[in-house]
Amino acid sequence: MAVMLTSQERVSRTELTVTENISGQGARVVTKKPWSANDSLVIKSLEGDLQSEARVIYSQSIRESAYAIGLELIAPMGDWRTKP
DSSP states (O other), X not given: OEEEXXXXXXXXXXXXXXXXXXXXXXXXXXXXXXXXXXXXXXXXXXXSSOEEEEEEEEEEEEETTEEEEEEXXXXXXXXXXXXX
């Protein structure tokens, strides 16, 4: 699922990327650059109207120039996908 991540702490850090897995409470997202545990960001679904503040729970290297981050969603609103 395509998402946009925007940092609330670092100026001008926005990344368009994809999820590996999603739930009502969190998501595992593949990124090009590492994020740090406890970073605050906003996640927005590009396939639905979900938007939420989120906190990075973990960040791990999965291959060269690719990282998986676990996000805890804080007060998510909307759906990951738009219903037909």
